[in-house]
Amino acid sequence: MTNRDTGVALHYHRGTNHPDGSLMNSHHVWDPMNPPLPYKLYRDVESVPLALDGPPSELPAMTAISVNDGAAGVVRTPEFEALSRILHYSAGITKTLRRAGGPMAFRAAACTGALFHIELYMVCGDIPGLAAGVYHYDPDGSSLDLLRKGDYRSTVADAAGGEPGVAYAPASIVFTDVTWRNACKYQAREYRHAFWDCGTILANTLAVSAASGVPARVTAGFVDDSVSELLGLDPLRELPLAVVPLGASPDSTLPPRKTPHPLKFETVPISGHEIDFPAIREMHAASSLASYEEAESWRVNPPRSSMPAPAGRLTPLRSASEEETPMDSVESVILRRGSTRRFSRESISFTQLSTALERATRGVPADFLTPAGSALNDIYLLVNAVDGVAPGAYAFHRDRLALELLREGEFRAEAGLLGLGQALAADASVNIFLMCDLAPVLERFGNRGYRAAQLDASITAGRVYLASYAQRFGATGLTFFDDQVTDFFSPHAQGKSVMFMVSLGKRQRS
Ligand SMILES: Cc1cc2nc3c(=O)[nH]c(=O)nc-3n(C[C@H](O)[C@H](O)[C@H](O)COP(=O)(O)O)c2cc1C
Missing domain, CATH: 3.40.109.10 (NADH Oxidase)
Structure with missing residues (x-):
């Protein structure tokens, strides 16, 4: 099964149609009173608090949402304050409301079923205020969990087939999907939700980056396994979705690629039980890229819109x-x-x-x-x-x-x-x-x-x-x-x- 067997995507899409897609089980029930944990919580990990005391950005939201050029921006090497702001306003807890059932944490972006299954990681070189490393963003603690020390940007740049935006970025955010956290309710349709809920976060990421003057661009073409390995993801449960390079260093020389050793951190279980939805794994595998060359050749011009010329008023x-x-x-x-x-x-x-x-x-x-x-x-x-x-x-x-x-x-x-x-x-x-x-x-x-x-x-x-x-x-x-x-x-x-x-x-x- 390769990326070119496009029957898989059509089968997945039709099979998860409402109301009677063949991949959906109409008898599936879930317990809304007992949802999975909405965060990935690492045990015994060193963490760095986000720096959220910096001045607010100045560009109005209506301007920030309209930026369509990933190279636009003046801040080539963002400081930790800007990266913190971008993470917090992408996926952080922005307010906590008191509700009858207990406190309710509001997140920066909308999410199907309020199940919050998207995780963010940062891979960076040395930047002002933050040492080079691979970090996991913890919205609950408003901090970064240190997963690896050192500069691993070459691994991400290689995974992205040498995409210049990634190769020259001082930092990149990687977005992943913990499937069970949403599939518990939505079953195999979860894989659509992964991109929906990643997209509402990405809209914030792009807008806050633009408002902070930091060039940012969504990169969807990368070798999935290389990114998973770097972040230490369990490939059966957590899937990489997108990479967003931030900034554009004038220095194009990255340190040589290091082979990432396996990560051994323990995380808090998200749920007492899990159901496997093979259709999600199959769709992800069939849309995965396997090599540098495949990632490089992914960047082709999109087909033109099929909108017919207007005939109505x-x-x-x-x-x-x-x-x-x-x-x-x-x-x-x-x-x-x-x-x-x-x-x-x-x-x-x-x-x-x-x-x-x-x-x-x-x-x-x-x-x-x-x-x-x-x-x-x-x-x-x-x-x-x-x-x-x-x-x-x-x-x-x-x-x-x-x-x-x-x-x-x-x-x-x-x-x-x-x-x-x-x-x-x-x-x-x-x-x-x-x-x-x-x-x-x-x-x-x-x-x-x-x-x-x-x-x-x-x-x-x-x-x-x-x-x-x-x-x-x-x-x-x-x-x-x-x-x-x-x-x-x-x-x-x-x-x-x-x-x-x-x-x-x-x-x-x-
Ligand atoms: C792609 C998408 C689909 C959604 N679908 C529904 C829906 O069908 N019905 C509904 O009441 N809310 C829907 N929502 C809203 C979510 O329930 C809401 O985002 C979530 O409860 C979190 O609340 P908040 O957006 O106010 O932070 C949807 C949100 C998204 C992003």
Whole structure:
């Protein structure tokens, strides 16, 4: 089974469709009162507290979410304060609320089922305030666990097929997925969630890096086994998903590659029992890259969007001017973020929707998206209540910054059904669907293109989340009935699969 056997990705995707994918067990039950531990906790490890006393960043959130160039930024070697800020506002605990069942830790990014299955690691050379090493980020202790002393950046650079962004970066963050922490509820569909929930974190990582002036770019092409070995991951339980190099050292000479010895740290068990979902392991293995050459050749240009030329009525976006755009910092927006639990059915303005769309969809800086501004997903909207826009189904034309009307009508009931029967979708002002024509993407990138399509969608949607909170209305990711969404937007969306759904609107005050 190799990356080129792309039947595996299609089989996985169809098999995990709602409501009756063949890889899903309709009798699966899980105990919400007894979820797995939402952190990886190492025992007996030396740790370094994050340095979070530095000054806040200055770039407004709405500017930070629109950066699509991974080389943009002036801070070539970020200090430990900047790295700490990036980690904390990516995946840290941003507030603790008192709830009837006990204190509830809020994390910086949204996550399906609040199960928080994504872990972050840092691999760095000597940087101001932090010695070279391989570290695990512990959100619970707001610290870095030291796993290896010394400079192992060459191992990551080699794993990434010599990707220049990684090779010249003073530090890289590696994102991993502890599968059982989410599969306990969502079964084999977890592997989609891995990229969704990594993507909402990555949207924060990219925005906070941009706001801190630190160049950052998502690297999805790397030799999985080399990265796993470096971090000491249990390959049956924890999977590497993405690498984000931070900064760009002018010094391109990395120390020679060291062979990482096996790590022997003990971690606190996350759960009393675990169920194996072979479909997750198979999909990961079939989308893994095995050699430097494979990782190097992964960086090809993506296929062009399959969006047909507009045939319906076009409504050009009407974005806010620079002066009207909120100036709130990324950190303040992340601190106030929280997925909306009930929408009020009030409308948002077309300017608000336009601004969110225009800023969030300029393209993700990623190794699979060249030239800058490319995308793997098309965007469809189901408008329930947006001032000045007729309710109905729309396709968004990025190249023209305009919405094409596909079907006019009141579709709140249909929206609720598409969103897995949840009132949130019916009550939202607008539901946004990121949809991918998987065939050409898999043809170009192999099975790993599936990871890329999910990341492109989830990072873009994570940016839409931030744009909503920056403009002081609400948002939530939502789960969906796959084929019904495609049918709803067809014939326009025929052949496309939903990668992510995000719903926007005003929050219902209780
Ligand atoms: C990809 C994605 C899908 C989600 N799907 C749903 C959903 O179907 N229904 C729901 O009520 N919340 C959904 N959520 C919201 C999560 O439940 C929420 O993020 C989590 O409880 C953590 O809360 P917070 O985002 O307020 O920090 C989703 C979130 C994401 C990121």
